[in-house]
Amino acid sequence: MDELTRGFFQAINLILSADPALFEIVWLSLRVSGVALAISTTLGVPIGAALGLSRLRVRGLVTALLYTGMGLPPVVVGLFVYLMLSRSGPFGMLSWLFTSSAMIVAQVIIAFPLVAGLTMAAVQSVDPALRVQVRSLGATRWQELWAVLCETRIGIVAAIVAGFGGIISEVGAVMLVGGNIEGKTRVLTTAIVLNTRTGEFALAIALGVVLLALAFVANVAMLRLQGRT
Amino acid sequence: MSEPIYQIENLKKEYTGRVVVDIERLEIYAGEIFAVVGPSGAGKSTLLRMLNFLETPTSGHIVYRGRTFGKNGDVPLEVRRQATTVFQRPVLLRASVRDNVAYGLRLRGERGDGRVDEFLARVGLDAFARASATKLSGGEMQRVALARALVIEPTVLLLDEPTANLDPYNVGLIEDIVREQNRTRGTTIVLVTHNVFQAKRLAHRVGLMLSGRLIEVSDTSSFFDSPSDARTAAFVRGEMVY
Numbered sequence: 001m002d003e004l005t006r007g008f009f010q011a012i013n014l015i016l017s018a019d020p021a022l023f024e025i026v027w028l029s030l031r032v033s034g035v036a037l038a039i040s041t042t043l044g045v046p047i048g049a050a051l052g053l054s055r056l057r058v059r060g061l062v063t064a065l066l067y068t069g070m071g072l073p074p075v076v077v078g079l080f081v082y083l084m085l086s087r088s089g090p091f092g093m094l095s096w097l098f099t100s101s102a103m104i105v106a107q108v109i110i111a112f113p114l115v116a117g118l119t120m121a122a123v124q125s126v127d128p129a130l131r132v133q134v135r136s137l138g139a140t141r142w143q144e145l146w147a148v149l150c151e152t153r154i155g156i157v158a159a160i161v162a163g164f165g166g167i168i169s170e171v172g173a174v175m176l177v178g179g180n181i182e183g184k185t186r187v188l189t190t191a192i193v194l195n196t197r198t199g200e201f202a203l204a205i206a207l208g209v210v211l212l213a214l215a216f217v218a219n220v221a222m223l224r225l226q227g228r229t
Numbered sequence: 230m231s232e233p234i235y236q237i238e239n240l241k242k243e244y245t246g247r248v249v250v251d252i253e254r255l256e257i258y259a260g261e262i263f264a265v266v267g268p269s270g271a272g273k274s275t276l277l278r279m280l281n282f283l284e285t286p287t288s289g290h291i292v293y294r295g296r297t298f299g300k301n302g303d304v305p306l307e308v309r310r311q312a313t314t315v316f317q318r319p320v321l322l323r324a325s326v327r328d329n330v331a332y333g334l335r336l337r338g339e340r341g342d343g344r345v346d347e348f349l350a351r352v353g354l355d356a357f358a359r360a361s362a363t364k365l366s367g368g369e370m371q372r373v374a375l376a377r378a379l380v381i382e383p384t385v386l387l388l389d390e391p392t393a394n395l396d397p398y399n400v401g402l403i404e405d406i407v408r409e410q411n412r413t414r415g416t417t418i419v420l421v422t423h424n425v426f427q428a429k430r431l432a433h434r435v436g437l438m439l440s441g442r443l444i445e446v447s448d449t450s451s452f453f454d455s456p457s458d459a460r461t462a463a464f465v466r467g468e469m470v471y
Contacts, residue, residue: 133320136281137333138310138381151323 003201010202011209022203026210029187032100033168036107040163044115045156049149051116052123066120069113074106075172081106082176098179103187106173111163118162122155123148153225161222168214234259234385234417235280239289242275250275251441262411262418264432266425266464272441273421277387280419281314310337313383317390319374321362326354329362329373333381341380348376351406368399375403379410386410388420392427404431425465429453437461
């Protein structure tokens with residue numbers, strides 16, 4: 001317990017003194033997860049919305065695949081990306097293994113099904129009468145689609161936040177494909193693992209506090225966007 | 230009588246082989262209030278959706294202001310935008326009352342702030358302009374839906390059971406607005422209702438629909454006082470007619 005208390009106060013000190021090592025890790029985490037989230041959102045929201053609105057026969061199969069993707073174990077994603085990017089893999093020529101690019105690829109694979117699947121569910125929950133009503137008011141197809149997306153903004157924001165939560169806190173995939181290299185691929189979660197193993201509890205707790213703070217800020221932002229605060 | 234704005238010829242709509250609308254001929258005149266009455270499931274709402282070009286007929290066609298639209302014809306946006314529907318259940322956007330009323334104008338790239346204010350006042354909701362539309366009562370929501378439809382100044386206003394489930398105060402208010410819109414702006418109004426008294430109060434002409442077919446169409450006084458069809462007579466007497 002003393003260790004925890006001491007570690008917690010040291011962590012506060014590290015955060016308040018803007019410790020460079022701490023902030024380098026935080027910045028890299030935000031950069032990797034931010035880029036991965038941007039890509040997942042750019043792909044996932046339109047695809048999820050299209051699936052939610054479509055009446056294609058294959059929608060059931062695509063939905064099942066998407067929901068399976070939402071439950072993908074990150075370490076399995078890491079293994080898959082590792083094999084794809086390793087020297088003998090089909091994308092080995094990119095030399096992305098143990099770089100932040102590999103981590104972004106892994107995180108996109110984790111976040112995309114979450115963003116697309118939850119967007120799809122949100123779009124499906126919109127009252128079908130809304131589309132008829134806006135068409136009756138003179139909406140074009142695109143205006144109709146936009147109206148549906150605006151009505152589902154709460155669900156879409158939740159989908160994006162869920163995607164962010166899924167990748168900022170995962171450790172297995174980024175550890176495998178990034179390698180936890182100091183200054184290059186060390187992010188919050190992998191740094192916590194390393195510092196715990198080496199007994200650097202203060203830094204580990206500080207990183208944990210930052211991780212929790214990021215999750216808190218993301219959720220407050222979501223609630224604000226939802227207009228519920 | 231003015232020029233027909235709609236001419237319906239051999240209009241048929243089927244869903245999975247079941248005929249829900251089958252109208253040989255019907256003319257709706259510019260500037261009139263035409264009421265379609267009939268029991269639930271008679272095909273009234275489907276007819277209204279076809280008049281708003283929200284559904285295409287299975288066969289036959291609708292001539293709107295001299296232009297013919299059938300099962301294959303794409304209806305141009307400028308034609309579609311001349312008519313709008315107020316449905317029985319108002320579907321409002323998750324936005325303020327003002328934004329809801331302004332929605333149709335925004336779709337057309339217009340702001341029309343003055344008109345929005347005017348119609349908010351007409352439906353008695355100017356004090357609620359900034360309120361969340363989805364938190365209003367049923368009657369207030371329907372008044373928002375009516376203002377939203379009127380603010381775009383449609384040539385044709387289609388009303389699908391607009392006062393069903395509303396209290397008498399809101400029914401009276403909505404009927405007054407509809408009557409005034411027709412009288413002062415010449416808007417053609419097609420009203421679908423199972424309430425014969427409302428049809429009697431508002432319409433210039435009334436048609437009875439049963440099982441997708443138009444049984445009788447006549448001016449309001451003839452329809453109620455001297456119907457030519459026994460089923461019309463029974464319906465206006467309040468008897469069960471199928």
